[in-house]
Amino acid sequence: MAATIHDVAKLAGVHYSTVSRVQNGKAKITQETKEKIYSAMKQLDYHPNSVARNLANGLSGAIGVVVDAKDAEAFSNVFFSRSLFAIERAAQLRGYNVIIANGGSHSGNAVESLVLQKKVDGLILPPSTAKPALIQKIGDFPLVILGQPDTGRLCASWVDNNNEQGAELAVEHLYLKGYEKIAYLGGDRKLGFVERRIKGYLNALRKDAPGIIVTCESVPEQACLAGMSMLSSKDAPDAILCNDNMAALGVIQAARKLNIPIPQQLGIVTFDNYPLAEFTDPALTAIDIDTSLLGEQTANLLFQRIERKTTNQQILLSAVLLQRDSSDRK
Amino acid sequence: MAATIHDVAKLAGVHYSTVSRVQNGKAKITQETKEKIYSAMKQLDYHPNSVARNLANGLSGAIGVVVDAKDAEAFSNVFFSRSLFAIERAAQLRGYNVIIANGGSHSGNAVESLVLQKKVDGLILPPSTAKPALIQKIGDFPLVILGQPDTGRLCASWVDNNNEQGAELAVEHLYLKGYEKIAYLGGDRKLGFVERRIKGYLNALRKDAPGIIVTCESVPEQACLAGMSMLSSKDAPDAILCNDNMAALGVIQAARKLNIPIPQQLGIVTFDNYPLAEFTDPALTAIDIDTSLLGEQTANLLFQRIERKTTNQQILLSAVLLQRDSSDRK
DNA sequence: TTGTACGCGTTATCAA
DNA sequence: TTGATAACGCGTACAA
Numbered sequence A, B: 001m002a003a004t005i006h007d008v009a010k011l012a013g014v015h016y017s018t019v020s021r022v023q024n025g026k027a028k029i030t031q032e033t034k035e036k037i038y039s040a041m042k043q044l045d046y047h048p049n050s051v052a053r054n055l056a057n058g059l060s061g062a063i064g065v066v067v068d069a070k071d072a073e074a075f076s077n078v079f080f081s082r083s084l085f086a087i088e089r090a091a092q093l094r095g096y097n098v099i100i101a102n103g104g105s106h107s108g109n110a111v112e113s114l115v116l117q118k119k120v121d122g123l124i125l126p127p128s129t130a131k132p133a134l135i136q137k138i139g140d141f142p143l144v145i146l147g148q149p150d151t152g153r154l155c156a157s158w159v160d161n162n163n164e165q166g167a168e169l170a171v172e173h174l175y176l177k178g179y180e181k182i183a184y185l186g187g188d189r190k191l192g193f194v195e196r197r198i199k200g201y202l203n204a205l206r207k208d209a210p211g212i213i214v215t216c217e218s219v220p221e222q223a224c225l226a227g228m229s230m231l232s233s234k235d236a237p238d239a240i241l242c243n244d245n246m247a248a249l250g251v252i253q254a255a256r257k258l259n260i261p262i263p264q265q266l267g268i269v270t271f272d273n274y275p276l277a278e279f280t281d282p283a284l285t286a287i288d289i290d291t292s293l294l295g296e297q298t299a300n301l302l303f304q305r306i307e308r309k310t311t312n313q314q315i316l317l318s319a320v321l322l323q324r325d326s327s328d329r330k
Numbered sequence C: 001t002t003g004t005a006c007g008c009g010t011t012a013t014c015a016a
Numbered sequence D: 001t002t003g004a005t006a007a008c009g010c011g012t013a014c015a016a
Helices: A005-012 A016-024 A031-044 A050-057 A076-094 A107-116 A132-137 A163-176 A192-204 A220-231 A245-257 A275-279 A291-308 B005-012 B016-024 B031-044 B050-057 B076-094 B107-116 B132-137 B163-176 B192-204 B220-231 B245-257 B275-279 B291-308
Strands: A062-067 A097-102 A122-125 A143-146 A157-161 A182-185 A212-214 A239-242 A267-271 A285-288 A314-317 A320-322 B062-067 B097-102 B122-125 B143-146 B157-161 B182-185 B212-214 B239-242 B267-271 B285-288 B314-317 B320-322
Touching: A005 A016, A005 A031, A016 A031, A050 B050, A062 A076, A062 A107, A062 A291, A076 A097, A076 A291, A076 B076, A076 B097, A097 A107, A097 B076, A107 A122, A107 A132, A122 A291, A143 A291, A157 A163, A157 A291, A163 A182, A163 A192, A163 A239, A163 A267, A163 A285, A163 A320, A182 A192, A182 A220, A212 A220, A220 A239, A220 A245, A239 A245, A245 A267, A245 A275, A275 B275, A291 A314, B005 B016, B005 B031, B016 B031, B062 B076, B062 B107, B062 B291, B076 B097, B076 B291, B097 B107, B107 B122, B107 B132, B122 B291, B143 B291, B157 B163, B157 B291, B163 B182, B163 B192, B163 B239, B163 B267, B163 B285, B163 B320, B182 B192, B182 B220, B212 B220, B220 B239, B220 B245, B239 B245, B245 B267, B245 B275, B291 B314
Parallel strands: A062 A097, A062 A122, A122 A143, A143 A157, A157 A314, A182 A212, A182 A239, A239 A267, A267 A285, B062 B097, B062 B122, B122 B143, B143 B157, B157 B314, B182 B212, B182 B239, B239 B267, B267 B285
Antiparallel strands: A097 B097, A285 A320, B285 B320
């Protein structure tokens, strides 16, 4: 059996409440008794029982990170993992543990019980599970959404990368490289972040330029079809901004089939920088986001809310452009 | 403030210990009082405080999943995420929470304190952090290693995919497709799983066939160089089994530079089936493992150890071959 | 079948 | 500065 605070007290010849005070640091203790206690703790290899500690001060010492079951698949992983690791690091720094929970079909249940059973002091949710109903149900429980919610602004804190600015960055880059007719391919406009990207794309287009926007399912086959019809039309674009890596892959395939050289006759920039992106042929210029920073900021925002009951905040992180071959026309 | 067991008892007009019994199910309670209590619980929206419950019965209700900081990078993510989600699902089914912990530089500290502070009832570790020192330190604490340990067999449970069998599968497939001179490319033989793959490769080679084994750093550039020298040598192979997707990418590049058509003159099979693998040109035949099952089995093994103190077990999961274009010689 | 009383390991509020 | 004592919310022998 592990040593408890009582064992330490006995060995040090003091009352256990004194040991508790030394633990928590705040109170004033004689150097002498302090040392007696520390030595006793070392001797017994004492470690405070966090469960008891949490019960006593009404906390759980953990935050919950909810994953959407859908995100568990394929590429979304990468995005999620990176953020998750950053969240874990930030949490560890603050002495919190990170509990992950699947927000899938039983979402409501799992997430709610995490809160109601006091297993976590705060929650990080993806937009997909941050439904108004849930948010209302758990009241003013500390909560940060990892991603900009689709529906309105909600009454919540969130952190997201700046999709609008990212798209502008991409378009400006393509103009700079001498491309003149820029199209947007991929994505589902029902999704908030897609719509924001398209907005940025339109913002950055030259005044006289017509927007060419084609959406499609996020698989290379569909993007290839869409790309081929786009590229073989009368007024084909000479550059395409792709909504994701899958779309970009499809466009590369389409260009190959039509014998359009990249980047000479067609420039490509893609959102997202999955490991895939730098190993395609040609390597894809990508709009990248600092997922690590994203996770860190999200966690920090949450800890602020937990510890100081701050007001809601929304944070947008700027995207950067990783220039690679697919848009590198000399 | 949330309702406690006392509130429920008061409302139901019984003693709170009776409420506790109803919670835990085992004891015999009159249908009548049972209903009174249930209705009171509903009325107050009562949820037992898990922290208090854990303190009372000496458990934490959580398992820890340790991540190696190195694995947080790049491709390893995908492997890890998939397993993690499966672990989470299995845990949720059993009523456990999953706490993730970074086993990076401060590995010892973070992981140890998870155990010593009784934050978890069991631990899942990657081989890299399952050092004998740590294992000894935490004694017979329930522990499962997610991957076959490199050093000896250790005194621990572990779950891994069968790398040896996977390599055999790959070689047999290539022979079946009519390839005759099969080489192995990539990986670091200091790593246990690489050595096991190579062992399987050698096992499955025909008796008269010489083993051609070239190791290299796990990046396409290096693999490309290694592949080019291999493919332009006197007795070049007509098929290559790659240790990972990066190696396979390098080989594809090498073949392209040397104008060797795939799969006509060169067959490729790769270990690992990252999202990348099916989108290369040509699509890569891959030795795949069921990461989801891997996670599930790992979790279940751990729960067995926690709940029934079973003896150590080692589980190997068979790999399967996903046939794609890179080895599909007609 | 139900009530009583104590313990789980801490923290926090009193006195001393 | 330190010691005593009461919570924290629940589980569980033991007794009724």
